[in-house]
Amino acid sequence: GGIITQTPKFLIGQEGQKLTLKCQQNFNHDTMYWYRQDSGKGLRLIYYSITENDLQKGDLSEGYDASREKKSSFSLTVTSAQKNEMAVFLCASSIGGAQNTLYFGAGTRLSVL
Amino acid sequence: QQKVQQSPESLTVSEGAMASLNCTFSDGTSDNFRWYRQHSGKGLEVLVSIFSDGEKEEGRFTAHLNRASLHVSLHIREPQPSDSAVYLCAMSMSPNYNVLYFGSGTKLTVEP
Numbered sequence: 001g002g003i004i005t006q007t008p009k010f011l012i013g014q015e016g017q018k019l020t021l022k023c024q025q026n027f028n029h030d031t032m033y034w035y036r037q038d039s040g041k042g043l044r045l046i047y048y049s050i051t052e053n054d055l056q057k058g059d060l061s062e063g064y065d066a067s068r069e070k071k072s073s074f075s076l077t078v079t080s081a082q083k084n085e086m087a088v089f090l091c092a093s094s095i096g097g098a099q100n101t102l103y104f105g106a107g108t109r110l111s112v113l
Numbered sequence: 114q115q116k117v118q119q120s121p122e123s124l125t126v127s128e129g130a131m132a133s134l135n136c137t138f139s140d141g142t143s144d145n146f147r148w149y150r151q152h153s154g155k156g157l158e159v160l161v162s163i164f165s166d167g168e169k170e171e172g173r174f175t176a177h178l179n180r181a182s183l184h185v186s187l188h189i190r191e192p193q194p195s196d197s198a199v200y201l202c203a204m205s206m207s208p209n210y211n212v213l214y215f216g217s218g219t220k221l222t223v224e225p
Contacts, residue, residue, distance in 0.1 A: 042217035098210045104156035
């Protein structure tokens with residue numbers, strides 16, 4: 001089995017600040033994802049990457065940057081944190097393809113003061 | 114319009130009674146469906162994946178898919194208090210199976 005590690009677990013930022021979230025996986029999966037989870041709204045896709053140095057936008061990419069530095073890591077940057085923003089950011093990985101199953105990390109909980 | 118709608122928003126059942134959760138999707142070309150579970154403060158855990166009409170069982174969890182009625186359900190046999198969690202339905206479709214669309218979840222509470 002493998003594991004997905006997200007850091008930090010909790011992130012408190014200031015309005016306008018640039019914030020970076022990190023994700024590491026040891027499944028040796030090709031595809032990695034960043035989802036945002038808001039209360040009552042399910043998960044929404046921000047970015048995904050099908051291989052090292054690849055980036056694909058999801059429905060919620062505006063206001064975010066992402067970087068797939070190597071196969072095992074995928075980072076997400078909030079370019080300008082919004083006041084009172086609260087959400088959970090979930091990283092996932094999969095082998096990709098038609099019947100892929102996503103495996104998720106425990107999440108980074110963001111609060112913006 | 115949301116691609117995936119879940120009902121009910123919350124459900125309380127007694128330990129040992131069957132729990133049934135529902136998911137409807139808006140696109141008849143949806144192919145692949147999964148049920149995930151999320152315990153409070155944790156990531157998502159996949160329970161059942163189903164790719165064709167009919168039934169798929171994984172232990173106490175059974176998914177039923179009916180594409181004609183745009184409906185997929187999850188039935189939990191003999192639920193226990195440890196099954197209390199948020200259950201999320203997700204689907205993907207051709208040509209880009211890498212993109213999963215999630216419902217907003219059903220919060221299940223199993224009372225002893």
